Amino acid sequence: MHEFSLALEVIDLARREAEKNQAENILEISIEVGDLSGVEADAFESALELVVKDSVLHKAAIVISRVAGKGICNACDLEFDMHHRLATCPQCRSFPSIISGGEEFRVVSLVVE
Numbered sequence: 421m422h423e424f425s426l427a428l429e430v431i432d433l434a435r436r437e438a439e440k441n442q443a444e445n446i447l448e449i450s451i452e453v454g455d456l457s458g459v460e461a462d463a464f465e466s467a468l469e470l471v472v473k474d475s476v477l478h479k480a481a482i483v484i485s486r487v488a489g490k491g492i493c494n495a496c497d498l499e500f501d502m503h504h505r506l507a508t509c510p511q512c513r514s515f516p517s518i519i520s521g522g523e524e525f526r527v528v529s530l531v532v533e
């Protein structure tokens with residue numbers, strides 16, 4: 421599963437970060453998941469919960485924030501909330517639109533012990 425391998429990557433990143441800081445544990449990790457990133461936030465969170473045991477993240481508070489999808493219409497320049505990648509413009513119904521937000525998947529902060 422896609423979310424599962426992302427969870428392992430996040431643990432890997434956290435472990436390298438802990439080593440760099442000579443820390444044994446991470447106390448908090450914040451991750452942003454965009455609604456249009458292709459990552460299912462709930463599935464990712466469950467996957468992460470499964471793999472944190474016995475990792476540097478076992479003590480960490482995991483904060484996952486979702487970023488809403490935003491699009492800008494190519495035809496009329498309207499910026500609108502985009503719930504999926506293939507959404508049409510709510511004003512003029514044209515397609516496609518430029519995705520201006522919600523594609524991110526990233527670790528925004530790590531607090532080491």
Ligand SMILES: [Zn+2]
Binds near residue numbers: 494496497510511
């Ligand atoms: Zn439009």
